[in-house]
Amino acid sequence: MTTSPSSSVQQARQALADRLREIRQDSGLTAREVARVCGWHESKSSRLEHARTAPSPADIRAWCAACGAEDQTEDLIASLRVLTTMYVEWRRLLKSGLKRQQETRLPLYERTRRFRVYSSWLIPGLLQTRAFTATVLRSIMERDGLPDDVDEAIAARMRRQEVLHKGDHRFAFVIEETALRNTVCSADVMVGQLNHLIMCSSLPSVSLGVIPLGSGRERWPTENFWIFDDAQVNVELVASYLTVTQSREIAEYVRTFEAMSRMALVGRAARDLIRNVISSS
Structure with a gap:
C-alpha cells in the first residue's frame, strides 16, 4: 500500500528532529542547557526535538553552535529546505x-x-x-x-x-x-x-x-x-x-x-x- 503523503512528511519532520536531539546528546548538554545558550524558553528545545515545531535556519545554526557541531549546520539546513519543498499548500503555490x-x-x-x-x-x-x-x-x-x-x-x-x-x-x-x-x-x-x-x-x-x-x-x-x-x-x-x-x-x-x-x-x-x-x- 502506498505510504500516506501526510505520513511521509511527518516522518521527514521527525527525522530532522531526531538529528537535532542526537547532536545535543552527543554534546553532553541537556535540552534546558541548549535553550539557555540559545536564549530560548526551555520548552522550545523540547518542541524542536519532538517535531512539534519546525526549526528555522537560524534555529539550526544556533543549535549546532551551542552543541559545538557547526560542521553539521549546512547539511541540516539542506534537509530543512527539502522538507519545506515537500509539502506546499495550494494557496501558497497559487x-x-x-x-x-x-x-x-x-x-x-x-x-x-x-x-x-x-x-x-x-x-x-x-x-x-x-x-x-x-x-x-x-x-x-x-x-x-x-x-x-x-x-x-x-x-x-x-x-x-x-x-x-x-x-x-x-x-x-x-x-x-x-x-x-x-x-x-x-x-x-x-x-x-x-x-x-x-x-x-x-x-x-x-x-x-x-x-x-x-x-x-x-x-x-x-x-x-x-x-x-x-x-x-x-x-x-x-x-x-x-x-x-x-x-x-x-x-x-x-x-x-x-x-x-x-x-x-x-x-x-x-x-x-x-x-x-x-x-x-
Whole structure:
C-alpha cells in the first residue's frame, strides 16, 4: 500500500528532529542547557526535538553552535529546505497566479524522459483540451479569489503540452473511468475532451489505460500522482501539493502505478470504452 503523503512528511519532520536531539546528546548538554545558550524558553528545545515545531535556519545554526557541531549546520539546513519543498499548500503555490504556477513546472517536464501518471477523478493536464483547461482553471481562479490570468495560464499549459510531440519523452497515463464521467464542464466541452483523449492515445509516445467501473480491483483508487523518471513524484492532495524524492517512497508509487496499470484497459479496448462514454453523454 502506498505510504500516506501526510505520513511521509511527518516522518521527514521527525527525522530532522531526531538529528537535532542526537547532536545535543552527543554534546553532553541537556535540552534546558541548549535553550539557555540559545536564549530560548526551555520548552522550545523540547518542541524542536519532538517535531512539534519546525526549526528555522537560524534555529539550526544556533543549535549546532551551542552543541559545538557547526560542521553539521549546512547539511541540516539542506534537509530543512527539502522538507519545506515537500509539502506546499495550494494557496501558497497559487499566490503568484495561475500562469506562474503553470510555467514553473515546464523545466521539470522538459528534462523528464519517462512520465507515469495516475488520475482518479480528472483528465491529466497534459491531455486536456484548451476548452477543458479553461473551465478547470477558471473554476480554481474563482474559488480561491485569484487574479484573472486564466488566458495566460491556458497558453502556458498548452506550451507545456508540446512535450507530447517533441523530444525523447514517453508517457504512460492510467485514469479511472470516473474521470471520463465527472461533469466538470459543459457536455459539448466534455465530448471534445473525450475525443481528444482518443486522439492522444494514438500518439507514438503515449500509452493510455482506463480502469473501468465495476472491475475487480487489486488496488483502491487513490490520490492523483505523477512520477517523473525515477527522480520525483508529485501528489495532488485536497489542500496541498506534495513532492516526494526519497527513493523508497518513489518505489512505492511505482508499485502502485504498476498495480493500477494491470487493471486498466489499453489500446482499442480503452478507446471503445471512451466512445461508449461519449455515446451515453
